[in-house]
Amino acid sequence: MRDHSEMDLMLKGYGLTTAKILYHFPDHPHLLQSFIWQDYDLAPKFPVLIRFIEFWKARLDGPLHSVSYTHQKLIAPNEWRKVDGEFVLH
Secondary structure (H helix, E strand, C coil): CCCCCHHHHHHCCCEEEEEEEEEECCCCCCCEEEEEEEEEECCCCCHHHHHHHHHHHHHCCCCEEEEEEEEEECCCHHHCCCCCCCCCCC
16 A cells, blocks of 8 residues: 555555554563554455554454544545635735
8 A cells, every 4th residue: 555645545444543453562461552553445344454453463462352443534535626716825
C-alpha cells in the first residue's frame, strides 16, 4: 500500500484506522502495556489491521489482551460539490 499516495487511497475508499492494543509483558504477564497503531484501511473487513494482528501473534512475544479501534473515512461523497463561481476578496 505504500506505493499509493494518501489521496489515491482516500479516493479508493480507505480511511484512517487507529487501534489501541493492550498486551501482556512477556516477563511480567500480570502487567499490561498499550500500543497505538495507525494506518489506512478498508472498513468493514479491515485487512491491514487483521494482517498486523496476525503478524503480532506470530512474531512478537507479548500476548494480546485486547484491541479496540476506530475508523474514519477521510473523504465522503457528501464532501464533494461542484462550485460554479468564486468571490475573490482583496
